[in-house]
Amino acid sequence: EAGVAQSPRYKIIEKRQSVAFWCNPISGHATLYWYQQILGQGPKLLIQFQNNGVVDDSQLPKDRFSAERLKGVDSTLKIQPAKLEDSAVYLCASSSRDKNEKLFFGSGTQLSVL
Amino acid sequence: DAKTTQPNSMESNEEEPVHLPCNHSTISGTDYIHWYRQLPSQGPEYVIHGLTSNVNNRMASLAIAEDRKSSTLILHRATLRDAAVYYCILSLLGGLNFGNEKLTFGTGTRLTIIP
Numbered sequence: 001e002a003g004v005a006q007s008p009r010y011k012i013i014e015k016r017q018s019v020a021f022w023c024n025p026i027s028g029h030a031t032l033y034w035y036q037q038i039l040g041q042g043p044k045l046l047i048q049f050q051n052n053g054v055v056d057d058s059q060l061p062k063d064r065f066s067a068e069r070l071k072g073v074d075s076t077l078k079i080q081p082a083k084l085e086d087s088a089v090y091l092c093a094s095s096s097r098d099k100n101e102k103l104f105f106g107s108g109t110q111l112s113v114l
Numbered sequence: 115d116a117k118t119t120q121p122n123s124m125e126s127n128e129e130e131p132v133h134l135p136c137n138h139s140t141i142s143g144t145d146y147i148h149w150y151r152q153l154p155s156q157g158p159e160y161v162i163h164g165l166t167s168n169v170n171n172r173m174a175s176l177a178i179a180e181d182r183k184s185s186t187l188i189l190h191r192a193t194l195r196d197a198a199v200y201y202c203i204l205s206l207l208g209g210l211n212f213g214n215e216k217l218t219f220g221t222g223t224r225l226t227i228i229p
Contacts, residue, residue: 004157033216042201042219043158056216091157101146101207103217105157 002026004106006092012112018080021109025073025094031055032069033103034077035091043091049075079111087113118202123224132189134223136202139183145204147178148217149187153198158219161187161200163207197227 005024013019025032030051035043046065048056051072060067064083069075079086089108119137126132138147149161162169162176164185169176175188189196201222207215 035219040221042199042221045216045218048216093157095207101148101163102160103150103158103207105159107155108157 004092004094004104006090006106006109008109009107010110010112012114013082014114015084016081018078019082019111020076020078021090021092021111023075023077023092023106025075025092026096026104029094029096029104030072031095032075033093033095034067034075035093035105037089037091037108039088046077082111082113084113087111118204118220120200120202120220120223122221123226125226125228126189126192127228128194129191132192132196132225134187134189134200134202134225135184136186137184138202138204141182141204144206146207147176147182147185148203148205148207149174149176150201150203150217150219151196151198152201152222153195158201192225192227194227194229197225199224 007022011019032049034046036046037043046060047067049069052069065079067077089110091105091108093103093105095103146163146165148163150158151161152158162171162174164176164178177186199222201219203217205215205217
């Protein structure tokens with residue numbers, strides 16, 4: 001079974017630039033999560049999708065961050081414009097109705113904002 | 115979300131058992147206890163979860179106190195590959211209300227394995 005795919009693996013941008021991250025969850029997984037992990041901290045949930053609807057985006061900085069999940073499969077997380085404090089690893093995870101007790105994470109995208 | 119308390123770091127010798135503690139004194143009756151670990155440069159991975167009874171799988175065992183206010187993740191024979199940050203999380207995941215559950219991570223316990 002293929003895992004959660006994320007790209008790019010690394011991204012370096014200057015502040016005020018835009019950046020986008022892509023996630024392809026495990027096939028058939030209805031729930032998709034985006035987490036932000038700042039160095040030395042645990043992952044923080046940014047947004048949770050159930051199919052193509054948003055379940056929770058209470059911690060998403062909506063003035064600069066946006067996310068969408070087209071057709072309930074792939075998802076894109078965008079930052080526009082980026083700030084220095086957005087430097088972090090962005091993790092995507094998915095879970096299924098059949099195995100709703102666990103999340104499967106991708107390897108993440110490491111973003112450096114200079 | 116109910117809060118968990120874990121030591122910041124622990125060390126263990128290779129090939130010996132490791133007991134990772136977690137306190138969760140404000141746990142509710144519907145909270146499941148989940149453990150994830152995060153190896154260097156990787157996303158977190160599921161280890162084990164339970165509600166009331168002790169649980170075993172191929173990776174680890176989970177011992178849950180009778181009052182459910184604490185739990186212990188047990189790695190029976192640590193290897194160098196077990197060096198990671200271990201997160202203890204309370205969540206409704208695994209319950210009946212599928213789709214609205216989430217995992218809220220703390221800072222976890224950094225486990226170092228000494229060769």
